[in-house]
Amino acid sequence: MKTKLSILFLIVFFISGITIISFGQEGHETATATGHGEADEPFDPSTFIMDHIADSHEWHLWTKKNGDHVAVYLPVILYSREKGLDVFSSRKLAHGDTYDGYRIEEEGDLKGIIVSVNEEGHADEANIPLDFSITKAVIGLLFSCIIGLWLFLSLSRSYKKTGISHPRGIQSFLEPIILFVRDDIAISNIGIHKYEKYMPYLLTVFFFILINNLMGLIPFPPPFGANVTGNIAVTFVLACFTFVITQFSGNKNYWRHTFATPGVPFWLLPVMIPVELIGIISKPFALMIRLFANITAGHIIVLSLICLIFIFKSVAVAPVSILFVIFMDCLELLVAFLQAYVFTLLSALFISLAVQEHH
Amino acid sequence: MTGTVAAIGAGLAVIGAGIGIGRIGGSAMEAIARQPEATNKIQTAMIIAAALIEGAALFAIVVSLIAK
Numbered sequence: 181m182k183t184k185l186s187i188l189f190l191i192v193f194f195i196s197g198i199t200i201i202s203f204g205q206e207g208h209e210t211a212t213a214t215g216h217g218e219a220d221e222p223f224d225p226s227t228f229i230m231d232h233i234a235d236s237h238e239w240h241l242w243t244k245k246n247g248d249h250v251a252v253y254l255p256v257i258l259y260s261r262e263k264g265l266d267v268f269s270s271r272k273l274a275h276g277d278t279y280d281g282y283r284i285e286e287e288g289d290l291k292g293i294i295v296s297v298n299e300e301g302h303a304d305e306a307n308i309p310l311d312f313s314i315t316k317a318v319i320g321l322l323f324s325c326i327i328g329l330w331l332f333l334s335l336s337r338s339y340k341k342t343g344i345s346h347p348r349g350i351q352s353f354l355e356p357i358i359l360f361v362r363d364d365i366a367i368s369n370i371g372i373h374k375y376e377k378y379m380p381y382l383l384t385v386f387f388f389i390l391i392n393n394l395m396g397l398i399p400f401p402p403p404f405g406a407n408v409t410g411n412i413a414v415t416f417v418l419a420c421f422t423f424v425i426t427q428f429s430g431n432k433n434y435w436r437h438t439f440a441t442p443g444v445p446f447w448l449l450p451v452m453i454p455v456e457l458i459g460i461i462s463k464p465f466a467l468m469i470r471l472f473a474n475i476t477a478g479h480i481i482v483l484s485l486i487c488l489i490f491i492f493k494s495v496a497v498a499p500v501s502i503l504f505v506i507f508m509d510c511l512e513l514l515v516a517f518l519q520a521y522v523f524t525l526l527s528a529l530f531i532s533l534a535v536q537e538h539h
Numbered sequence: 540m541t542g543t544v545a546a547i548g549a550g551l552a553v554i555g556a557g558i559g560i561g562r563i564g565g566s567a568m569e570a571i572a573r574q575p576e577a578t579n580k581i582q583t584a585m586i587i588a589a590a591l592i593e594g595a596a597l598f599a600i601v602v603s604l605i606a607k
Contacts, residue, residue: 226565364583395606466594473597 200461225487233407233479234292235317237270237284241402245440251276252402254319260296260309270313317414320406324391332387361386361442361524369528374535378528381425385418386524393475393516397509409519410475412468419468422527427460432536463530467523478512545603552599559592 214237255269260266263281272279273294276286283297294311295303331350338351343417346356366375389409398404408414436442438456440449483505489497567585571578 364579367585466591466598469591469597469601470594473601474593477597477600518586522586525583525587526590 223490223493225484225491228487228490229480229483232483233410233476235315235407235411236292237294237313237315238274239316239402254316256282256294257312257314257315257415258294258309259312260307262307263296263309266309285286302512314382316406317408317411319403320392320395320408321414322405323480324388324395324408327391327395328387341473348506357386358383365525365528369525369532370535376441378425378429378531380422382524382528385421385527389418389471389523390516390520393519394513396475396479397512397516407475407479409471410479412472415468415472417472418523422467422530423460423464425527426464426530428533429531431537434534434535463526467526471523476517478508482508482512541606545606548606549600549603552603553595556592556596560589563588563592 205470210487232312237254237256239254241250243249246287251274253269256266256270256273258266266280266282268380269277273282273284278297281296282294283303284294285291285303290303290305290308293308293310294313295305298304307520331354336352338348342348362375363377365386366382370378376380392408396407396409438460439453441452441456445450482505485501485508486502489495507526558593563585567581572583
């Protein structure tokens, strides 16, 4: 037990160490880049943090002493009505460059969005191209899918080979988690008779969120550290899945409860039906906001603690900030599991409300 | 100016959520102390309730983030 704990602590220490190195270098870059050589221009932590949690077309690694950026440039895929489909490397758009009439906005409401540039050199706001680019988050997403497939395909292979009697290796780690999702989330909420149909979804969503949360905590090297579950588009799609599954598994009682709530006098129904409909929408909406805000808030806290070093411009602050970052990373590990659990649990709860029999 | 007001709003929301989740945690502790055999059920119910309160607080925080 003690060795296990110390190994865990070492891993966490290692991860936080990388956090500081990689973010610290980028922090230096931001401080000098915004300062334009003048050291007394104030460091803007808010922009620094937002740039790090936002999605981006390039994967910035570090800046060399001479000011060159080392980054992985990701492909940009654009579709606009006039020019059709366009595929090129984001290197051509780096540092505010214009390529083929496109530019990444660096200021204002459209910050970080690729816009088409008109003759005067301004962004054409009425004609923003559709952006299908492989961004940081998309790379993270694809990589987490590969990890998930690798984990579970090797798991199923080893079950085929050895049967269920002797769990070995990765089996003995994943089996308790899968059983936990089945027994404590699916069966205890949906019930023993109907849970099986929903197990694939619940397990998928649980491990998808878990893997992405954990990958978001590892800041380096590139496939890790993309803020996937802290991206509202991703959590929106996950919440949509829960919404659609809940509505399509809704039985007679569920719809009767929505449109003709038993025990409610008929003159109250014009009030009750909108309330019930808002309830149907707001449940997945809360799921979306909860996951997004929890993960984003965690990243913001870790980054602000690192920003302290650059705000005070002193090495003496570094040990304090490092200790706090290690503490926060431990907390984030807990949150990574907890949010995966809560999302799955609430999905199961909403499904159970839709499928439960009248009693 | 709006930024300051938004920050105060976020702080107020967190106070509310803190009181709420603190009460849930305290009551769950008491309940577990009285009935240790029901720990699992109490924990699940506790996490559901805490998650719902947290959701309300996070709405407020997201609104104050946007208001900036």
